[in-house]
Amino acid sequence: MQTLLTVHNVSVDKTGIRIDPWEMLKILGEQQGGAIDGHTSTLVKQYIGEVLQNSSPSGAYILAEALESSSTEYISIPGITFNSGRIIHKMLRHSVYYALFIVTAGAGPENLARSLMSEGNYLEGYIADLVASALVDSAADQVQDQVRKLAGKQGLKITNRYSPGYCSWSVAEQQKLFSLFPRGCCGISLSESSLMSPVKSISGIIGVGSNVAFRDYTCEICSMKNCQFRKVINQ
Secondary structure, eight states: OOOTTOOEEEOOOGGGOOOOHHHHHHHHHHHHTSOOOHHHHHHHHHHHHHHHHHOOOEEEEEEEEOBOOSSTTOEEETTEEEOOOHHHHHHHTTOSEEEEEEEEOOSHHHHHHHHHHHTTOHHHHHHHHHHHHHHHHHHHHHHHHHHHHHHHHTTOEEEEEEOTTSTTOOGGGHHHHHTTSOTTGGGOEEOTTOOEESSSEEEEEEEEESSOOOOSOOGGGOOOTTOHHHHHHHO
């Protein structure tokens, strides 16, 4: 593998961003309690384009040695122990490296959504916000693909990615994760309360090793029963 704790910057390809209009419409339909009309469908397609145009996605990751932990509640790298919780510890077991990453859609998408809301265009603003969330998730897919390719060159595999705030991993643990990156890396800052800015940003961890597994579907391991994306998958 490449030098550990070196920051690997990922140039996110905007042409490779994938946002499924139908998934956005299913979320809207679920939340509005009924069918979606043609006007809403048109708005979704419009704001997929506008959000992407206003975005400036970027990402980065570092590789760190995965250390053995005596507790099923923790995962460790040299110098840092994360209180990941039992679920994530289980999903990452057998890793020999961890890829810790950050990724953002940039400030443009959230600024667009806020502007629309402030003008009283609440549906448009909500759609833009929803699309921005899907955009940063797609950007994170590209970061994960880079980790997968790097691992593959060494005959290794990767796990799914897991983020603070999910599966009982406290969002406050982002303070530890961000300490591994230069201040302002990818234009992302972290507040004392562990909120990222730009808001449409993701941080997390990916396991790397010869005996790890990638799961196509992981909602059943997560305790967030009201997640809007869980509802889409289960429909």
